[in-house]
Every structure is written in C-alpha cells, then in structure tokens.
Amino acid sequence: MLRARERAVGLALLLPGLFFSSLLGSFFAYAGVRGAEAHHPDLVPPLLGLIATGVGLSWMLSPLLAGVSLSESHDVSRLLHFPLPLPTLVAASLVGNLLQPVVLAALPVLASLSLALSRRPAALPFALAGSLLSLLFLLAAAQVSALVLHGLSRRRRFQDVAVFLVIGLGFAMSMAPIVLFSGGARFLGRAVRGLAVSDLAALSPFAWGLLAAVHAGRGEAVAFVAWAAAQAVAIVLAGAVSALLIERIHRGELDLGGAVRDETGRAVMRLPGRIGALLEKDLRVAWRDPATKATLFLSCATPLFWLFVFTRTSGGLSPSGLLALATLVGASAFGNAFGLEGRGIALLLGFPVDRWRILVAKNLSGLALRLPGLATLLVMGSLLAPPALLPAAATVALCTFVVAVGIDNYASILFPVVAARPGHNPYGGAAAGGRGLAAAALGALFFTGTILAASPFVFLAWLPMLLERPVLWLFSLPLALAGAGAVYAMLVAGAAGVLERREPDLLQRVLGEA
Amino acid sequence: MFRGRPAVDHVSFRVARGRFFGFLGPNGAGKSTTIKMLTGLLRPTEGEATIEGHPLEKELLAVKRVIGVLPEELPLYERLTGEEYLHFAGRMYGLSREETRRRTEELLAFLSLEEERGKLIVDYSQGMRKKTALAAALIHSPRVLFLDEPLNGIDPISGRVVTDLLRRLAQKGVTMFFTSHVLDVAERLCDEVAIIDRGRLVAQGTLEQIRAQREVGQDATLEDVFLKLVAADVRREDLSWIG
Numbered sequence: 012m013l014r015a016r017e018r019a020v021g022l023a024l025l026l027p028g029l030f031f032s033s034l035l036g037s038f039f040a041y042a043g044v045r046g047a048e049a050h051h052p053d054l055v056p057p058l059l060g061l062i063a064t065g066v067g068l069s070w071m072l073s074p075l076l077a078g079v080s081l082s083e084s085h086d087v088s089r090l091l092h093f094p095l096p097l098p099t100l101v102a103a104s105l106v107g108n109l110l111q112p113v114v115l116a117a118l119p120v121l122a123s124l125s126l127a128l129s130r131r132p133a134a135l136p137f138a139l140a141g142s143l144l145s146l147l148f149l150l151a152a153a154q155v156s157a158l159v160l161h162g163l164s165r166r167r168r169f170q171d172v173a174v175f176l177v178i179g180l181g182f183a184m185s186m187a188p189i190v191l192f193s194g195g196a197r198f199l200g201r202a203v204r205g206l207a208v209s210d211l212a213a214l215s216p217f218a219w220g221l222l223a224a225v226h227a228g229r230g231e232a233v234a235f236v237a238w239a240a241a242q243a244v245a246i247v248l249a250g251a252v253s254a255l256l257i258e259r260i261h262r263g264e265l266d267l268g269g270a271v272r273d274e275t276g277r278a279v280m281r282l283p284g285r286i287g288a289l290l291e292k293d294l295r296v297a298w299r300d301p302a303t304k305a306t307l308f309l310s311c312a313t314p315l316f317w318l319f320v321f322t323r324t325s326g327g328l329s330p331s332g333l334l335a336l337a338t339l340v341g342a343s344a345f346g347n348a349f350g351l352e353g354r355g356i357a358l359l360l361g362f363p364v365d366r367w368r369i370l371v372a373k374n375l376s377g378l379a380l381r382l383p384g385l386a387t388l389l390v391m392g393s394l395l396a397p398p399a400l401l402p403a404a405a406t407v408a409l410c411t412f413v414v415a416v417g418i419d420n421y422a423s424i425l426f427p428v429v430a431a432r433p434g435h436n437p438y439g440g441a442a443a444g445g446r447g448l449a450a451a452a453l454g455a456l457f458f459t460g461t462i463l464a465a466s467p468f469v470f471l472a473w474l475p476m477l478l479e480r481p482v483l484w485l486f487s488l489p490l491a492l493a494g495a496g497a498v499y500a501m502l503v504a505g506a507a508g509v510l511e512r513r514e515p516d517l518l519q520r521v522l523g524e525a
Numbered sequence: 526m527f528r529g530r531p532a533v534d535h536v537s538f539r540v541a542r543g544r545f546f547g548f549l550g551p552n553g554a555g556k557s558t559t560i561k562m563l564t565g566l567l568r569p570t571e572g573e574a575t576i577e578g579h580p581l582e583k584e585l586l587a588v589k590r591v592i593g594v595l596p597e598e599l600p601l602y603e604r605l606t607g608e609e610y611l612h613f614a615g616r617m618y619g620l621s622r623e624e625t626r627r628r629t630e631e632l633l634a635f636l637s638l639e640e641e642r643g644k645l646i647v648d649y650s651q652g653m654r655k656k657t658a659l660a661a662a663l664i665h666s667p668r669v670l671f672l673d674e675p676l677n678g679i680d681p682i683s684g685r686v687v688t689d690l691l692r693r694l695a696q697k698g699v700t701m702f703f704t705s706h707v708l709d710v711a712e713r714l715c716d717e718v719a720i721i722d723r724g725r726l727v728a729q730g731t732l733e734q735i736r737a738q739r740e741v742g743q744d745a746t747l748e749d750v751f752l753k754l755v756a757a758d759v760r761r762e763d764l765s766w767i768g
Contacts, residue, residue, distance in 0.1 A: 279622060288613055296602060355600055365586070
C-alpha cells in the first residue's frame, strides 16, 4: 500500500515536472539560440557543443550522479541464449529507449532548437536530423556506460572503487555551479567565454550532431554532411562497443571474482557489550561499503563547502553564521538505518537483543561516521570565527544531532529507503524515480521536525551571545546538552516501542524490496 | 495472506522436544511462511504459537534466545568476513568474547570454512554461505533449530557432515524443524513429518502412521505418500513437436 502511494506521489511529481521542463526547455532553447544567432553567431556552435557535452556526460552518469537512470539500461546479455545477432539486440535496446519519458520530453526541445537554427524553412528537416543524430548518440553512449557499469558490478572490487570515485565526481559536479556562482556573474561569464573561445567542444562526439544542425540551418551543405557523417560513425562505433561489451559480459569475461583477503586475527569484536558489537559491525561494514565511505568523506567536504560559500558571499564567518552552520550540520544526520541494512535486517531483528539497544547502536554509528565532518567544521570554524565560540558550536551540533537521530529512528522504521544488494545498481529501486523523490519529500519533513524539536537547545546555546554575556555559557551549554539528551531518551524509548509493534511490517517491507 | 488468500490456513501441530520434525510440501504450499511466522519474521493474522514454553507473540525475545534459524534465503552481512560474522553472532546471543572465539574456531573447522575465514561473505559461494549461516544458527547452542532447505547448495561431503551433526543434536535433545524438497533425505532424517498443501495440513505423524491412515502399502516411500497426499498428477503426455 505504502509503496503504491509513494509511486503515485512520485508520478504526480514527475510527469508535470517533465512537461513543464520540456516546455521551458523548448522556450529557452528557441529564445537563446535566436538571441545568440542575432548578436554572437560565432559563439553558437561552441556554446551548443559545450551544452551538448555537459548534458551528454550527465546523462551517461545519471544512475550514479542523480540516483535516477534517465534511459533504460536493458540487460540484453540475457537474450544471448536466443539466436539473435548482437547488432539487433543493441538496436532494439536503443529503439526501446526512444519511448522513455525523459527522451520524449527532450524531443520538443530539439525541435524548437532546430527551428531556431534554421534560417530558411527548407533547412528545418536537415537541422532536425542533425539534432536527432545527437540524441541518438547520447542514447548509444548511455548504453555503453550502462554496460560498463554492469560489467563493473560483476567484479565487485572494481565496482567498489568506481562507486566511490563517481560519488565524489557527482558531488564535485553538483557543487560546481554554486562555487562558480559564488564567484559572481563576471567570473562565470569569463569561464564560459574561455571554454567557448577554445572550441574544445568540437572534439566531443556529443556535439557533432548539433554542429551539423547549425550548419544545416545556415545552408552550409558540405559542413552539414561532414558533421552528420562523423556523428553517424560515432553512433555505429558506440553500438559496436556495446555489442562487444554485451558479448564479454555474457561470456563471463568481465566477471573475474574478487581476491581473498586475509583478515585473520582481526575478526574479534573488541567493543564491549551488545551495543559495542553492533556498533563495531556497522563501522566495519560501513568502511568496506564504497557508498558509505564516500559519504564519510563528503561529510567533511560539506562543511568546507558551506564555509567557502559563507566566506565568499558575506566576507567572513559571523558568530551567528557558525552556530547556524553547526545547526545545519547536526540536523542533517539522517541515516536511514534500517533501509541500509537491506536483507541483513532479518538477521539483525532475529537476534535476541533489546530493540532500544539496536537503535542506540545505530545512532552511535551514525555519530561516529559524522564525527570527521563535525571536526572539520570546528577546525575550520576556529580559523574563521572567534575560538571562544567553538564550545557553543560543538554543543549546538551535538544537540541537533541527537535530536535528529532520535527522530530519524522513526523515519527509518516507518519509511525505510531500502538499499540495493551488492552487485546490483546501488541507485535503483527505492532510491530512484518517483519513489526517490517521495523519500526526499519525507526527508525534508523530518528535517523540519528536527529543527523545530532542537530549537530550544540551539536557543540556549545562542542566548549568551545574544545577551553578550559569555559567562552564561557555563550554565546554558550543559543545560542544552542535558535537555537534548532527555529528548533523545524519550524519542528512543518511543521508537523502540514502535519497532516492537511494527517489526514484522518493517521486515516484510525491507525484505520485499531488497 | 498472500494475494488475497491465506498463505497458511488453520495449521496446528505439536512437536515434542528432541524430535526431528520434517515439514514438507510442494512449492508455494506455505512451508517458508510457517517458518517465518514461528521465528517472528512474519505476523500471523490470527492464531498463536508456543516455543519451549514461551508464547511467541508475548515473549518474542525469549523465543529468539532459544532458537537457531537457517533461512532458505541467506541474508548475511556481505561485507563482514565469515569469521567476523560468527564473532558478531556469538556476541549478539550474549556469549563472552572468549567463548565466542572458542566456538567460532570449532565451527569453522567443523564446517571446513577455515581457509575462507578471512574472505568477505559477498565473495562466498552459495554452499559457503549456507555453512556460515548454519554455523551462526548453532553458535549459541539453541534448543530448537529451524532449518529451511539446509542441504541446498552444499557439496555431498559437507552435506554428510551436516546431516550427521543434525542427527547427533536431535539425539541430545535439540528439536529440529526441517523443510526439504529432497524427500529421501527427509525420510532418512525425520522421526515425524507434517505435509502441507496450499496452506493446509494434509497429514502429520510418523511415516508408518501416515501410511496406515492413508491406506498406502507398508513399502511405500515418503515420496509415494507425499505424491498421493498432495494429489500430484505426475503423468504427462509427450510434447507434441518432439518425435
């Protein structure tokens, strides 16, 4: 029932969004190209090439960057048992992708782009053909990248490294626009102009079809034919690479297995008690999981990023800025503990361990994984703000953290976002598409709840600063910590009760999806 | 409930302590569902169960202390090594660090997992995973063992070692609740069987009792009795296009 509701919410968010983005994209493509053709016609080919390359790379890596695969990566290697030629399978997968919602939404944009590029009506079909060749290459390239990811997923150690690196790349790519904008419009303009003038995009096969479209629109037949031919060759080559990869995956040549690790002597769980063993298990598993390990490093990068933005936009870090930052870092402590357990949840809840212990261990491992981020925040904060503020900032971060994980226990019991099994697409299932969007909406709701519930303790830490009497911190900080601790204890006791009541439902939910 | 109909319907049985109890049935009959309900992984819509004197609904943790479970699907912690997993399981059952270490060593040696102890479970074969899960189910000396297809994927040598161990455990008073599709193994191991079909029990007792109740010959095997009870028609016409 819940899953059907989530899917409905996801679709309700997705379809109008796609429709409007297609409409907006068409408008901006037309207006942008017309404007550029009128004032800087020489910049149109390199700019379109840059945009096509950016879109192409993002599309190719969309399963890892955005958590949603924009086009389908059909596992056609399963069809190799049938007497079908490889090129037929590759072409069938490409044609199948033409009906994906995002591909359909891209068609009006390409049509309006082609219309804007065509200086005469007779040029329109040729410009459109060039644009469609670009789209077809994009789909073929996405197919190649999906097959590479599939191949990597069959060799776990490669996949682990790839997932780790690509999460970092995704973080860098998503932060890049904000970093560029924080430098001001002039800096951004200079960067884009520099890239356009160098005309590097002409080397990118994502751009060749659009370059053909530009020349078709200007009536330059020879250039059109040359770029269109280059794009067609690139499509055929991508198809050939896909066919080769499919064959190798099918033969098991990319499935080389993993090396034996000798960990003898380090297997004993050293931390005391059941909570200690649970915590140690979580930390060992987290350190060996590339996605969690990447998240650990990103938890250090995020405060650095915000500090950078703060210092670029307001010329420094004010005391209130540091406390606000500490609140944000502490409140973003959502761990989705039971969803991340995956099928292991049947083991975890099969042990005769009090449920509150499980929750506390999960929360402690969440804290342990966020300590590096918190430490980064405090170290950087001490360089940019008065050092006397650091105890208050640490208290604010801890208070919001314990309230956040206390609330997160309910989220992970009632709305777990189930992690994929190792070797499967880590960004598929519950984390993708409409359900991924719905989970994000619920996350925002819980985040707001955390800020509200933690606000009295944040206020206590803030108060001496507002009154300009730092000595009051001697009383207000312990009081805030004790208050947040009491709220946490109540939240855990309540969540343990909810877990006991809903245990079979949670198990069914997670096991049904993992 | 499964797709609107009861997956298990009015199933009632009693297993005496130390018995090797076979719970048999065709695919989709409700065997794994019953095990999931008896081990607290699924909540029945109605009915109750008592294990070693503990009512399941009210004393779930007490039940979990005395049972060991080897599920058909093996949800192990993929990114722990086999040895780490056994250490973790021992600690979860409240064993001391030293006792956990001692039992882990014995189990790894007994199940021929010593060479693979440092490998991550994600790299284990199906048979190794099965043996690791069995080791974890045994580490706290349970009084009742739930075994869902315990011999699937295990090589014949390990299979023999495991069946001998299970037999010895039953002789020492451990109750076995065992499901398998391999009926000759069930016939060799089980003191008593129950046969479930489409969610309902169709027979229960020793093989001799069931033979007598259902009026099948005294030389009928468990497979013969099973096929008769689940009304399985195993006769087939030839495929029309194969000469």
